[in-house]
Amino acid sequence: MNRVRVILLTQAVGPLDYKLPAGMAAKPGSIVVVPLGPRKMVGVVWDEDAFPLDPVDPKKLRAVYELVDTPPLAKGLRQLVNWAADYYITAHANILRMVLSSSSALSSAATITEYRATSRVPTRMTELRAAALDQLEGAQGLVRELASEAGVSDAVIRGLIKAGAFEPVEVGIDTPLLLPDPDFAAPVLNNEQSAAAAAMVGAVKQQQFAPFVLDGVTGSGKTETYFEAVAAALRLGKQTLVLLPEIALTQPFLKRFEERFGTQPATWHSGMRSTQRRRVWRAVADGSAKVVVGARSALFLPYMNPGLIIVDEAHETSFKQEDGVRYHARDVAVMRGKFEGFPVILASATPALESRHMVQTGIYTGLEIPSRFGAAKLPEIKAVDLTLDAPERHHWIAPPLVQALQERIERGEQSLLFLNRRGFAPLTLCRTCGHRFQCPNCTSWMVEHRLVKRLACHHCGHVMPPPSACPECHEEDSLVACGPGVERITEEVQRLFPDARTIMATSDTLWSPEKAAEFVARVEAGAVDIIIGTQLVTKGYHFPNLTLVGVIDADLGLEGGDLRAAERTFQQIAQAAGRAGRGEKPGEVLIQTRSPAHPVIAALVDGDRDAFYDAETEMRKSAGAPPFGRYAAIIISSEDEREAIEAARAIGAAAPKADGIYVYGPAPAPLAMLRGRYRHRLLVHAQRSVDLQSMIRNWLNELNWPRGVRVGVDVDPYSF
Numbered sequence: 001m002n003r004v005r006v007i008l009l010t011q012a013v014g015p016l017d018y019k020l021p022a023g024m025a026a027k028p029g030s031i032v033v034v035p036l037g038p039r040k041m042v043g044v045v046w047d048e049d050a051f052p053l054d055p056v057d058p059k060k061l062r063a064v065y066e067l068v069d070t071p072p073l074a075k076g077l078r079q080l081v082n083w084a085a086d087y088y089i090t091a092h093a094n095i096l097r098m099v100l101s102s103s104s105a106l107s108s109a110a111t112i113t114e115y116r117a118t119s120r121v122p123t124r125m126t127e128l129r130a131a132a133l134d135q136l137e138g139a140q141g142l143v144r145e146l147a148s149e150a151g152v153s154d155a156v157i158r159g160l161i162k163a164g165a166f167e168p169v170e171v172g173i174d175t176p177l178l179l180p181d182p183d184f185a186a187p188v189l190n191n192e193q194s195a196a197a198a199a200m201v202g203a204v205k206q207q208q209f210a211p212f213v214l215d216g217v218t219g220s221g222k223t224e225t226y227f228e229a230v231a232a233a234l235r236l237g238k239q240t241l242v243l244l245p246e247i248a249l250t251q252p253f254l255k256r257f258e259e260r261f262g263t264q265p266a267t268w269h270s271g272m273r274s275t276q277r278r279r280v281w282r283a284v285a286d287g288s289a290k291v292v293v294g295a296r297s298a299l300f301l302p303y304m305n306p307g308l309i310i311v312d313e314a315h316e317t318s319f320k321q322e323d324g325v326r327y328h329a330r331d332v333a334v335m336r337g338k339f340e341g342f343p344v345i346l347a348s349a350t351p352a353l354e355s356r357h358m359v360q361t362g363i364y365t366g367l368e369i370p371s372r373f374g375a376a377k378l379p380e381i382k383a384v385d386l387t388l389d390a391p392e393r394h395h396w397i398a399p400p401l402v403q404a405l406q407e408r409i410e411r412g413e414q415s416l417l418f419l420n421r422r423g424f425a426p427l428t429l430c431r432t433c434g435h436r437f438q439c440p441n442c443t444s445w446m447v448e449h450r451l452v453k454r455l456a457c458h459h460c461g462h463v464m465p466p467p468s469a470c471p472e473c474h475e476e477d478s479l480v481a482c483g484p485g486v487e488r489i490t491e492e493v494q495r496l497f498p499d500a501r502t503i504m505a506t507s508d509t510l511w512s513p514e515k516a517a518e519f520v521a522r523v524e525a526g527a528v529d530i531i532i533g534t535q536l537v538t539k540g541y542h543f544p545n546l547t548l549v550g551v552i553d554a555d556l557g558l559e560g561g562d563l564r565a566a567e568r569t570f571q572q573i574a575q576a577a578g579r580a581g582r583g584e585k586p587g588e589v590l591i592q593t594r595s596p597a598h599p600v601i602a603a604l605v606d607g608d609r610d611a612f613y614d615a616e617t618e619m620r621k622s623a624g625a626p627p628f629g630r631y632a633a634i635i636i637s638s639e640d641e642r643e644a645i646e647a648a649r650a651i652g653a654a655a656p657k658a659d660g661i662y663v664y665g666p667a668p669a670p671l672a673m674l675r676g677r678y679r680h681r682l683l684v685h686a687q688r689s690v691d692l693q694s695m696i697r698n699w700l701n702e703l704n705w706p707r708g709v710r711v712g713v714d715v716d717p718y719s720f
């Protein structure tokens, strides 16, 4: 049989058949280069039973150009791709693009040419060149990378290379990675940790599918515990993937990993340079990268010999991808373990309600570490009732929290103030005419960022300088900032404690692994008294001298009232609280709220997580909400508002009527306008017994819509 079925890396065409030239041994999973019209494209040979194709006259088949010299994608991975395309209602090509990541990784060259800045000054100097050289002092990278770093076109960089301001360097991409040593520095685990570790190590040795929820309170030493499972996989020569929710978290993690295993693991995230990307991709595919620490995109890589996946902070919302293929990395991780036959560990101090439910129903194995490691105790949590203890006018820190901060400063201890809002103020309005600054592209307010003197949209990135007068009524000095963001809280702290050393920690300040490492180093060195941060600093970090956590506005996340608002708020505050008292000194947590009796706040104060989760689970059950029922959102968008509405109505009108499903809408989507596109939404609610995916696929396949309309399906939407 010399005919193969190939999935091309574009969703524009379905799978196509090609003929194999004599002597070319391609089989399912092989990566090939094939002709498509006048172009060459990368594709993957696929199992024929996945797509029923019509027979073609063999004489009409075009031939595969080239078989790429890299291991074919394993059967388990192909099954995962089939599953993901089916489950998330998307084309195989979209999933395969994540597997192959950059098809450039497929070149067989062992080196890549990068360019390094020399100190030679070009004879012809332009303003653009001077600015680029200024930006790129000491830089090295591909032309494209240098250009984007300096904000100029590729041509400018190529000109500078010709002029001698950059010189070529050959960078090896086949240099072997160092091997982590499972016995480098194994810690002595306490009894609780040992029991959990034993269960996971046993499962790793078996190399069979086994899903675990490693449920240990903050500071219990979950990392040390699951490192034993990593060590077991290393001893078997198997590869481990550790998924982390945030790149800001990787630096401290890499340090701990190195202390335990003697060398750093390979890393994978979207901000990587492409040389490194190629190198790691190849090491993943040939099995030489034994441990990969990565963001969710590391999940689809073609591990040659996978034996374990750990999802750390598995409850985190950032594991849900919201654009492109809308998938949940936690769920895909479990499926990957299932198809390829190895254990998957979901680690969290506040597991997702769904994960906890899986443990309760016996589908996942729960492993608990109920107390903190060593002498550390869980912090004492109190609510500050803002209706009784109000902050001063235009202030947000109430007297009890001011007092507690004062005590920490006097004792030389550190504090963390948590507010999940970047910028200075979430809303700017004119006090004369009431005009509010809205993003021109999105249904959202422009957020004032005073440090960089901008108003910014947090959804599309649109920025504008802060106007001095109102654009509506033209009144000067009439604009007021409403409500607090972390910048404003920082300002307040600096006013209250002029001598305290503060640091703001948000994605605006910790935008690279280096920045995050700098932040950790400063806090660890004791050069900081008060951290003011968003959810970015509430997880993972271990600062033993931090004894106070203040939650500025616990009610913030409870507004809006979507399905997961209570759960998410509980998780966020519990994680923030978990930063307090991790060393020998006891920790204290003050939660500012206007409703101290709210079940979320009460559960946090009483330390009764189970009561809260049980009540939430009951509520979900009676509403038929996940995990008892399922949802899918269909988002219909267009730059033309009428077109979006009409398409949404037409799709809604064609909704299938059947038992066990209910379709709501269309209605404006939660962000009714995003990046200049009007968005309408249909929400499908289904009982577990309904085959939701087939139903939606059949429904949408029957319909057509104008070219400008995009229809996307979000299966298991996170918030709605």
Ligand code: ADP
Pocket (backbone or CB within 6 Å): 187, 188, 189, 190, 193, 216, 217, 218, 219, 220, 221, 222, 223, 224, 225, 373, 540, 542
């Ligand atoms: P978690 O992730 O569960 O919040 P960590 O893994 O950060 O907790 O552990 C808290 C602290 O206790 C860390 O400094 C960690 O190095 C330390 N630790 C945990 N277990 C051990 C152990 N068995 N031996 C020595 N130190 C440990």
Ligand code: ZN
Pocket (backbone or CB within 6 Å): 439, 440, 441, 442, 444, 457, 458, 459, 460, 461, 462, 675
């Ligand atoms: Zn916007």
